[in-house]
Amino acid sequence: MNIAVLIKQVPVSNDVSVDPETHSLVRASSEGMINPADLNAIEEAMILKEQTEGKVVVFTMGPPEAEKALRDAMALGCDESVLLSDRCLGGADTIATAKPLARAIEKYGKFDLILSGALSSDGATGQVGAMVAEYLDIPHISEISAVQYDGADTIRAVKKYQGEEVVMEAELPALMTVCFGCNEPRLATLRTKRAAKNKPLETYTNAELQFDAEEIGIKGSPTIVTDSFSPERTRRAVMMTGTPEEMAAKIKELIEIEKGKN
Amino acid sequence: MKKKRIGIIGGGISGTCLGYHLSLYDDAEIIVFEKNTIGGASTAKSAGTVCLFDDSLKNRYWDVRLYGFESYLKMEAEEKGSAGFDKTGTLVVATNKEVESVIKTGIALAKAAGYTGEYITDKERIKEILPDINTDNILGAGYTEDDGYFDGTMISNTYAKKLQANGGTVKTGVEVTEVKVVDNKIKGLKTSEGIDYEFDVVVDCTGPWSKITGDMVGVDVPIWHTKAEAFFLCPPGKKLGYTFPVLKYPEFYALRAGDNIFICKSHLSMDLNNPMHAGQWDPDKLPATGGTDDYFIDFLLDQLDEKVPGIVDSGLVSSWLSYRAEPKDFWPVLGETTIEGYMVATGYGGNGVIEAPAASRDLAKLIMKGESTPLLENWAFSRLVEK
Structure with a gap:
């Protein structure tokens, strides 16, 4: 089974503010990491790869620095990677992200399954996976917690739906978005880090993807951010002093007060 | 009694330890200024190994090592956890005759001070202590079960608490914005609170920031940054299953961190002429995690x-990256500078947790009594000033 995994590079730091003029996020650190739910998607892909053989190719769209996220993914076991990077792709919303990703997947090769994280830790729209499936005209199951595959032409996924655990089946090829925390992502090692440096990485610009300027980037994004703001902090920490027994008694008292509020 | 007013810039191990030693004098009035949190910058990235014998500090400075070690043992005995001591023991591996000789001398010194220590050549015995080691190309290893590693952040906070109990002041979240000098003499400093302070002595304890701090008074503090790059490793199977000792090779050192292993390149293996290892960077731009170079992966793997x-x-x-501050001879920079009343306690080069207690003890004596010591003379700022 050949699997494509879609990943996103997100900021490491939570220290993010909002530019009042452009409403875009201003990040204190340029250091990026793989979106946490995408690590769960990679882990699911690795489990299936061990079970079925085949290869795992990881895709991301971003600036040239996003190569780091791809190398990190390959250090976790992904075999090959594709970076979609072109200035004209910048400023894209979810549609203008999904379109190039879908075309890149089609261009790169034939995949039986496409996985991505269910939500990103920065944008958290949860839309890109489903949109990619629509552009590829394949079925998708969102927010899954496990995959079951027995080598047939269909694949099953476990997902929570209205508090119940349900099993859904889709014909292959299919796309699934994987929930954060549904498995324990493996760790890279020094050896796999070194090996990842020499694994294939292909870069697609719009010269390869062949979109009209109006279809991609800011021009191809129907969404406009009209306002954004930092949430007001209403929670406050209370520092306690005294012996452990005194502090425990105080905590108990505070819990009782909170209980009484309901 | 007229008190001597001392302002300390930096609340890491250097500043808090000096503040504490000064607070032992009745006629010292101390304020420590820390722009962030106590022991939260390069001190927090210190491994905190204070071993009875290893290559971090030459045996010539055994008294410095012992004073540091016993200061922290005393701290830990007064309040468990206040120095963050993890008594894992230390295994120092001899890969050549020169290292072997240093280890043997160190063991003799440790034993003379009443601690255990042995030089082991029985390779099976070495493997009992560290089952994951390859003993093929080693001569032997020095081992003691009496030491381990401490927590630099805990120690800094304990020193801060002690100096406050002795009447000193610690200001966190306060940045020094200007150091006032009149006629080549310190007058005081100004902070981000917009307050002017008057001081008789100002001490730069800012470690990797010392060049920037020195610029405020026009003193060129001749330190470099060398990269301390560290990884936290989760062992195969996720459990060590044995007490991983502080492990010292000339090239790197390792210690346990819960069930993980902390591993870092040794600072003496840094080449100050290699721009990948050494340079002058802005410590404020260091990311909290990550930032290691690719070469470090190759180095550690090999x-x-x-x-x-x-x-x-x-x-x-x-993983993380930190900057060690050190001059080209790798020794600390202590004491008086070309500005009267402006002193430095910096350049510990990753050995701050080991060296700060003895250096602070002596520097406090110089500040309060005007008496120098052989240690201060060896590590004097003046040695680095071009004649």
Whole structure:
């Protein structure tokens, strides 16, 4: 089974503010990491790869620095990677992200399954996976917690739906978005880090993807951010002093007060 | 009694330890200024190994090592956890005759001070202590079960608490914005609170920031940054199953951190002429995690493959980069500068936790009594000033 995994590079730091003029996020650190739910998607892909053989190719769209996220993914076991990077792709919303990703997947090769994280830790729209499936005209199951595959032409996924655990089946090829925390992502090692440096990485610009300027980037994004703001902090920490027994008694008292509020 | 007013810039191990030693004098009035949190910058990235014998500090400075070690043991005895002591013991591996000789001398010194220590050549015995080691190309190893590593952040906070109990002041979240000098003499400093302070003595304890701090008074503090790059490894199987001692090779050192292993390149293996290892960077731009260079992965992989193959396939949990501050001769920079009343206690080069207690003890004496010591003379700022 050949699997494509879609990943996103997100900021490491939570220290993010909002530019009042452009409403875009201003990040204190340029250091990026793989979106946490995408690590769960990679882990699911690795489990299936061990079970079925085949290869795992990881895709991301971003600036040239996003190569780091791809190398990190390959250090976790992904075999090959594709970076979609072109200035004209910048400023894209979810549609203008999904379109190039879908075309890149089609261009790169034939995949039986496409996985991505269910939500990103920065944008958290949860839309890109489903949109990619629509552009590829394949079925998708969102927010899954496990995959079951027995080598047939269909694949099953476990997902929570209205508090119940349900099993859904889709014909292959299919796309699934994987929930954060549904498995324990493996760790890279020094050896796999070194090996990842020499694994294939292909870069697609719009010269390869062949979109009209109006279809991609800011021009191809129907969404406009009209306002954004930092949430007001209403929670406050209370520092306690005294012996452990005194502090425990105080905590108990505070819990009782909170209980009484309901 | 007229008190001597001392302002300390920096609340890491250097500043808090000096503040504490000054607070032992009745006629000292101390304020420590820390722009962030106590022991939260390069001190927090220190491994905190204070071993009875290793290559971090020459045996010539045994008294410095012992004073540091016993200061922290005393701290820990007064309040458990206040120095963050993890008594894992230390294994120092001899890969050549020169290292072997240093280890043997160190063991003799440790034993003379009443601690245990042995030089082991029985390779099976070495493997009992560290099952993951490769003993093929080693001569032997020094071992003591009496030491381990401490927590620099805990120690800094304990010193801060002690100096406050002795009447000193610690200001966190306060940045020094200007150091006032009149007629080549310190007058005081100004802070981000917009307050002017008058001081008789100002001490730069800012470690990797010392060049920037020195610029405020026009003193060129001749330190470089060398990169301290560290990884936290999760051993195969996720459990060590034995007490991983502080492990010292000339090229790197390792210690346990819960069930993980902390591993870092040794500072003496840094080449100050290699721009990948040494330079002058802005410590404020250091990311909280990550930032290590690719060469470090190759370096560690080769080192562990050869020396500790049992942990080479550990998972990489996290990594970080820190800057050690050191002059070209790798010794600290202490005491008076070309500005009267402006002193430095910096350049510990990753050995701050080991060296700060003895250096602070002596520097406090110089500040309060005007008496210098052989240690201060060896590590004087003046040695680095071009004649």
